[in-house]
Amino acid sequence: MSKLGVGIAAKRVCGRGFHNSVRLASRQPLVLNGIEYATDNYTNVPASIASRVHPHPQLPYLENQPLALLRGEIERVLGARYMPIRAPSPVVSTRLNFDELGFPEDHPGRQPSDTYFVNKNTCLRTHTSAHQIGAFRSGNLRWLLTADVFRRDEIDSSHYPVFHQMEGASVWNHEELVPGGSVEQECVAMEQKLANVPMEIQDQVSVEDAGGWQPKHEANNRQGAELSMRHLKATLNTLVYELFQPRWALESQSDEPLKVRWIPAFFPFTSPSFEVEVWFRGKWLEILGSGVVQQSILDQSGLADKMGWAFGLGLERIAMVLFSIPDIRLFWSQDKRFLGQFAKQSGRSLPLMTFKPYSKHPPCYKDVSFWLPPNFHENDLFETVRDCAGDLVEDVECIDSFVHLKTQKASRCYRVNYRSMDRNLENEQINTLHNAVLDRLRREFSLEIR
Structure with missing residues (x-):
């Protein structure tokens, strides 16, 4: 993690139910990219995130x-028909991030325990779909948008509060979604190529299981909706094959085809909706989510006469698998021993290589035990540890919990694993960091440390 360095940052505040035991945020503004934002009791963006x-x-x-x-390879595979878009600032309105996409009021993502709020009406985007309507409104009908997204989450080797997603979408006029039209011609071309490659596609999901057809599609253009879904599946099957087949062929050492399966899913902004998984290294790996764009999204975008699909994938998730990168913190490393391994190889857009660890420094474990306050959310603990220790914390795990027989008070013990990717850590340094964590927990959440 880079050095912490923002001038003015709001004090942390947890989920709404925790305010009685938390010192509320000061009302001084939060400065992000030189812009001041008003703060309130939703504000929970710490300096490490700002x-x-x-x-x-x-x-x-x-x-x-x-x-x-990886981004370049995806753009290459999907081709020139899709306009690459570099996302704007991650500071967005909650209207863009939730309301316009159909998130219900009680959705967990709306809670300060899960999302970084600048204030009640402004947050750091939690997904690339926050820009879906904006991308359509700007006149782009087929596009790929890459963005950093922010979520409060657990601490381990595969979770990080800032990560990157790529979203793709394609919509057409209803007149194009007819038999023999341009959309079907694209489908046929992709399907013919897929029929001649070593790939097994498991796709037994019914439309009803995947959310069903939208009423407007059912009434007005069922045929167009079916063709949109056909194009979506051909496009994503092609993408998964191009990304994973070279690595599968290298590692499997067999004649077995690459296996891909489609399973039903739910997303507020698509229906029917699907997740795509690939069989890789002995297990099914979730690769992306996708579906036919909700007509309400297109209506808000000024594209009521169009229909199409969208998908979203996590770049870190796929890169960690393809390159065997063991720890998500490594993506933020400036160490030449890391970046130097990914120099482009001649003849390939995406290097077919396996990351070679260059160091493995010993861990330093410290425990924190406390009585649970009302409405405790462990993401508040994770955020405090991460804000104090940055990338020196590798993971945090609950190792014990119990309820006192007489008082009925609940207690938990978490083990914090401090480990640098680049150097040995001194015990004195970690003691100082851990004491800072304990002080923050006492001061900001009134935790009774045991």
């Missing part, structure tokens, strides 16, 4: 950065 807020996403565009290589 320092990562930039006008545009950074990592997917850096030379020899694995996320940049």
Whole structure:
């Protein structure tokens, strides 16, 4: 993690139910990219996160950065028909992030325990779909948008509060969604190529299981909706094959085809909706979510006469698998021993290589035990540890819990694993960090440390 460095940052505040035991945020403004934002009792953006807020996403565009290589490969596979879009600032309205996309009022993502709120009406985007309507409104009908997204989450080797997604979409006029039209011609061309490659596609999901047809589609253009879904599946099957087949062929050492399956899913902004998984290294891996765009999204975008699909995928998730990167923190490393391994190889857009660990420094474990206050959410603990220790924390795990027989008070014990990716840590340094964590927990959440 880069050095923490923002001038003015709001004090942390947890989920709404925790305010009685938390010192509320000061009303001084929160400064992000030189812009001041008013704060309130929703504000929960710590300095460590504020320092990562930039006008545009950074990592997917850096030379020899694995996320940049993966982004470039996806754009190459899907081709010139799709306009690459570099996302704007991650500071968005809750209307864009939730309301316009159909998130219900009681959705967990709306809680400060899950989302970074600048204030009640403004947050850091939690997904690329926050820009879906904006991308359509700007006149782009087929596009790929890359963005950094922010979520409060657990701490381990595969979760990080800032990560990157790519969203793709394609919509057409109803007149194009007819038998023999341009959309069906694209479908036929992709399907013919897929029929001649070593790939097994498991797709037994009924439309009803995947959310069913939207009423407007059912009434007005069922045929167009079916063709949109056909195009979606051919496009994503092609993408998954191009990304995973070279690695599968190298590692499997057999004649077995690459296996891909479609399973039903639910997303507020698509219906029917699907997740795509690939059989890789002995298990099914979730790759992306997708579906036919909700007509309400297109109506709000000024595209009521159109229909199509959208998908979203996590760049880190796929890059960690393809390159065997063991820890998500590594993507933020500036160490040449990391970035130097991803120099482009001649003849391939995406290097077919396996990351070679260059160091493995010993862990340093510290425990924190406390009585649970009302409405405790462990993401508040994770955020405090991460804000104090940055990328020196590898994971945090609950190792014990019990209820006192007489008082009925509940207690938990969490084990914090401090480990640097680049150097050995001194015990004295970690003691100082851990004491800072304990002080923050006492001061801001009134936790009774045991």
